[in-house]
Amino acid sequence: MIRFHKEGYKIIVITFIIAIAFVLLADNFVNIFWVQKSIQVLAIFFVIIVLQFFRNPKRLTVLDENTIIAPVDGKVVVIEEVEEPEYFKDKRLQVSIFMSPINVHVTRYAMSGIIKYSKYHPGKYLVAWHPKASTENERTTVVIENKSIGEVLYRQIAGALAKRIVNYAHIDDKVIQGTDAGFIKFGSRVDLYLPLGTSIKVNLGDKVKGGVQVIAKK
The missing domain is CATH 2.70.70.10 (Glucose Permease (Domain IIA))
Structure with a gap:
């Protein structure tokens, strides 16, 4: 399961809201098909970039004071x-x-x-x-x-x-x-x-x- 760092929670939520807004606006107000789909794809791509930036994979550290x-x-x-x-x-x-x-x-x-x-x-x-x-x-x-x-x-x-x-x-x-x-x-x-x-x-x-x-x- 992918984990995300707590410092990114707020930004991730805001990013999702903005992306959903752009997808819906493009779907309802952009009549040119390729422009509509380009806006939606860019919105989704932006979400993916933010998610990968704030990922926080679990690491198993072997403790050694030396x-x-x-x-x-x-x-x-x-x-x-x-x-x-x-x-x-x-x-x-x-x-x-x-x-x-x-x-x-x-x-x-x-x-x-x-x-x-x-x-x-x-x-x-x-x-x-x-x-x-x-x-x-x-x-x-x-x-x-x-x-x-x-x-x-x-x-x-x-x-x-x-x-x-x-x-x-x-x-x-x-x-x-x-x-x-x-x-x-x-x-x-x-x-x-x-x-x-x-x-x-x-x-x-x-x-x-x-x-x-x-x-x-x-």
Whole structure:
């Protein structure tokens, strides 16, 4: 059975109402057959797009305090050592995953632990792969700590189409690897900042599956 994320319930209902209205209006007021059917097909197609965007497939996470799993579905677009300026203010390994509009957009906790930091930043809506998106776009920054790995930072970043980031992490929350951490509406990316020396288990260009795929180990 297909599940949908709670962040999409309202949009899904509104989309159905609009689509039904367009189908009925076209049926009653458009006399040109191909125009009528085109409007109806587009309305149905729009519903399908919205439904697939808000799908929330169940993922079976194998809990392991020594691993970091992909927080989202998407493509690995960055693996490099960088300076993290907001929280650590030192060198970290950055792994970035880009989500296209057709990917599942649920954000999941990459590891179990305690939330040490959670902050929302308003900002721009540059395309998600832009080099300055990590520091200039609307974003949330969250840091999780556990005894095995230490502190790991993840950043939800809005893209050109994403107009709302939902973040469920609150300071001092105890969170479980693979569970729901939030949602990014309509395309974006997530950056992970890992301790130096972490063993990366993915390569640039790999397509990863959120909640199940190991992307790094201590």
